Amino acid sequence: MSVLGRDFYARDTLEVARSLLGCKLRRKNGGEIFSGIIVETEAYTGDDPACHAYRGCTPRSSTLFKQPGIAYVYLVYGMYYCLNFVTEKQGAAGAVLIRAVEAKNANGPGKLCRELEIDKTLNEADVTDKKSGLWVEKELSLTPGDIVTTTRIGIKKAADYPWRFYIRGNAFVSRA
DNA sequence: GATAAGATGTTA
DNA sequence: AACATCTTATCA
Numbered sequence: 366m367s368v369l370g371r372d373f374y375a376r377d378t379l380e381v382a383r384s385l386l387g388c389k390l391r392r393k394n395g396g397e398i399f400s401g402i403i404v405e406t407e408a409y410t411g412d413d414p415a416c417h418a419y420r421g422c423t424p425r426s427s428t429l430f431k432q433p434g435i436a437y438v439y440l441v442y443g444m445y446y447c448l449n450f451v452t453e454k455q456g457a458a459g460a461v462l463i464r465a466v467e468a469k470n471a472n473g474p475g476k477l478c479r480e481l482e483i484d485k486t487l488n489e490a491d492v493t494d495k496k497s498g499l500w501v502e503k504e505l506s507l508t509p510g511d512i513v514t515t516t517r518i519g520i521k522k523a524a525d526y527p528w529r530f531y532i533r534g535n536a537f538v539s540r541a
Numbered sequence: 542g543a544t545a546a547g548a549t550g551t552t553a
Numbered sequence: 554a555a556c557a558t559c560t561t562a563t564c565a
Contacts, residue, residue, distance in 0.1 A: 407548070415548070417561095425561060443559030445549050462548060475549045519548055 369501045370493050374433035378452040378459035382408040383512055383530050385450070387505035390466050392481045393498045399481055401466030402504060405531040405538045407517045409449070411458035414522040418458035428489050429458040436499060438478070438488040445475025448483050450492060450501075464518075465531070465539045473539040507532065 369388065374381060385403050392399040409416040411429075417439070418429040428437045429451060437449040437460050453459035464474050471477040478484070483499070490497040510533070517529045518540060531538045 409548075417548085420562080423562070440560060442547060442549055442557085444557070447548060473550070517548070
């Protein structure tokens with residue numbers, strides 16, 4: 366299985382969000398390797414009012430302006446971590462939020478990170494390199510008809526953007 | 542230094 | 554529908 370490289374992430378954020386569906390997320394922490402097919406994503410770009418990078422480069426959002434193919438991990442509501450992959454060419458902000466994978470207790474961004482033991486130590490980890498302990502592999506080939514497009518969940522700003530994508534009919538999507 | 546809001550999940 | 558829980562950004 367080939368690890369998705371820098372070129373995969375250095376593209377339009379919406380395109381990366383759709384392309385990640387059906388890919389296999391892998392997490393190695395210690396001896397065990399976790400695997401799960403990505404079934405739900407959301408896109409966040411630099412000119413998107415809901416994106417952390419929208420109001421410029423702050424200590425937290427600076428990750429979004431760095432090179433594509435790294436992880437962006439942050440804490441929401443003081444309790445749960447969210448996993449994103451940085452997209453777009455270096456200098457442009459953008460990221461894809463991984464909302465759910467095909468696995469037990471992984472149907473939601475917070476639950477997914479709890480299950481995979483993802484925390485802020487993985488922020489800015491290079492996901493094109495297995496040595497980081499977090500990477501993505503090509504798995505399924507989906508057709509456009511397999512992908513459902515809807516509005517994003519849990520945000521107030523730009524709530525009308527149709528930037529959430531999931532695999533049609535999949536039982537592991539959050540808020541089924 | 543204070544304050545309000547937040548890319549959620551669980552419980553009732 | 555309420556709540557647990559705390560970092561971050563924004564202001565003063």
